[in-house]
Amino acid sequence: MSKLLTYPLDEFHLPSGGIILKSSDGVEFKVYKNILTLGSTFFETMFSLPQPPDSYSGDSSKPIAEDHTTETQVIDVTESSATVDQLLRCIYPTPSPSFRGISDDGEITKEEEFIKGIEPILGAALKYDVQTVVNKLCALMLDAAERIRPNGHLRHDTLAVRVYALACQFGLKEVARRAAHIALKGRVAGIFIEDFRKISAAQYFALVTFQHKISKIMSKAVQDSCHSSHVKCNTCGGSEGSATSVARWWTSWIDHARSTIVESPASEEIYSASLLRHVYSRPYDCSVCKDVWRRFPLVSQPLKDKLKEAIAENDIDLSEI
Ligand SMILES: [Zn+2]
Numbered sequence: 232m233s234k235l236l237t238y239p240l241d242e243f244h245l246p247s248g249g250i251i252l253k254s255s256d257g258v259e260f261k262v263y264k265n266i267l268t269l270g271s272t273f274f275e276t277m278f279s280l281p282q283p284p285d286s287y288s289g290d291s292s293k294p295i296a297e298d299h300t301t302e303t304q305v306i307d308v309t310e311s312s313a314t315v316d317q318l319l320r321c322i323y324p325t326p327s328p329s330f331r332g333i334s335d336d337g338e339i340t341k342e343e344e345f346i347k348g349i350e351p352i353l354g355a356a357l358k359y360d361v362q363t364v365v366n367k368l369c370a371l372m373l374d375a376a377e378r379i380r381p382n383g384h385l386r387h388d389t390l391a392v393r394v395y396a397l398a399c400q401f402g403l404k405e406v407a408r409r410a411a412h413i414a415l416k417g418r419v420a421g422i423f424i425e426d427f428r429k430i431s432a433a434q435y436f437a438l439v440t441f442q443h444k445i446s447k448i449m450s451k452a453v454q455d456s457c458h459s460s461h462v463k464c465n466t467c468g469g470s471e472g473s474a475t476s477v478a479r480w481w482t483s484w485i486d487h488a489r490s491t492i493v494e495s496p497a498s499e500e501i502y503s504a505s506l507l508r509h510v511y512s513r514p515y516d517c518s519v520c521k522d523v524w525r526r527f528p529l530v531s532q533p534l535k536d537k538l539k540e541a542i543a544e545n546d547i548d549l550s551e552i
């Protein structure tokens with residue numbers, strides 16, 4: 232015997248024009264046809280067709296369900312009640328549902344839980360072609376992955392990689408591409424997450440190769456930055472008196488930056504004020520290089536531009552997705 236719930240709105244009692252979505256665990260959701268039609272081209276097409284005498288079954292492997300106790304059409308779906316509930320809350324003009332692994336203020340508390348929670352809802356949204364929900368979930372994941380905090384206690388190094396894996400699973404190329412770009416801020420090599428079991432070797436290879444390629448380009452760009460006139464100093468430079476000497480603080484910065492870029496080619500940490508303060512402290516400070524805070528952006532900005540250029544010219548190859 233199935234339970235009858237009134238999700239997603241408590242006051243919702245379906246006077247007319249509704250259908251019942253019956254989840255795999257037998258929970259019935261009374262919903263307005265119109266709202267489903269607005270959100271989903273799948274349902275729009277289904278409801279525009281002449282209705283069969285029996286109810287439609289969302290699962291073609293199951294016999295078509297019939298509901299003799301009421302005239303309301305029952306649609307059996309293969310998703311669990313938890314997934315149907317979340318999906319409807321995304322479609323209905325109600326506050327967004329709360330997802331697993333994310334706090335009320337949008338902070339990811341558990342990356343793995345977060346992705347596990349999104350996966351079935353995204354799968355259902357794609358299956359029923361609810362584009363607005365697909366967009367909403369993808370934006371939520373990418374936004375969360377973007378917020379890598381290099382100096383904070385929350386370091387979402389693996390979130391972008393998890394989003395990449397999930398996007399690959401569902402064939403969402405642009406989301407996978409965006410996630411791969413964000414993943415450049417963190418580590419990929421040497422990381423193993425269970426999500427990798429769900430993607431192909433080609434998809435994994437594409438991510439690792441992309442990371443490696445950008446890392447090589449940025450490492451060289453950082454090394455070449457010593458040619459910039461903005462980091463030259465006749466006083467503290469290696470060959471004293473030479474007009475081509477690189478300031479000590481910049482040599483120190485290059486050492487730090489390169490060791491970070493090897494693993495995280497798009498790390499924002501290397502441009503942080505704290506690193507600059509660190510490399511300009513003794514014994515790398517200099518009476519002539521006191522304008523280091525003015526000089527730094529002049530040489531770091533071209534590196535940031537170089538990163539964008541490197542990504543544009545060597546973008547991840549997603550032809551296998
Ligand atoms: Zn100097």
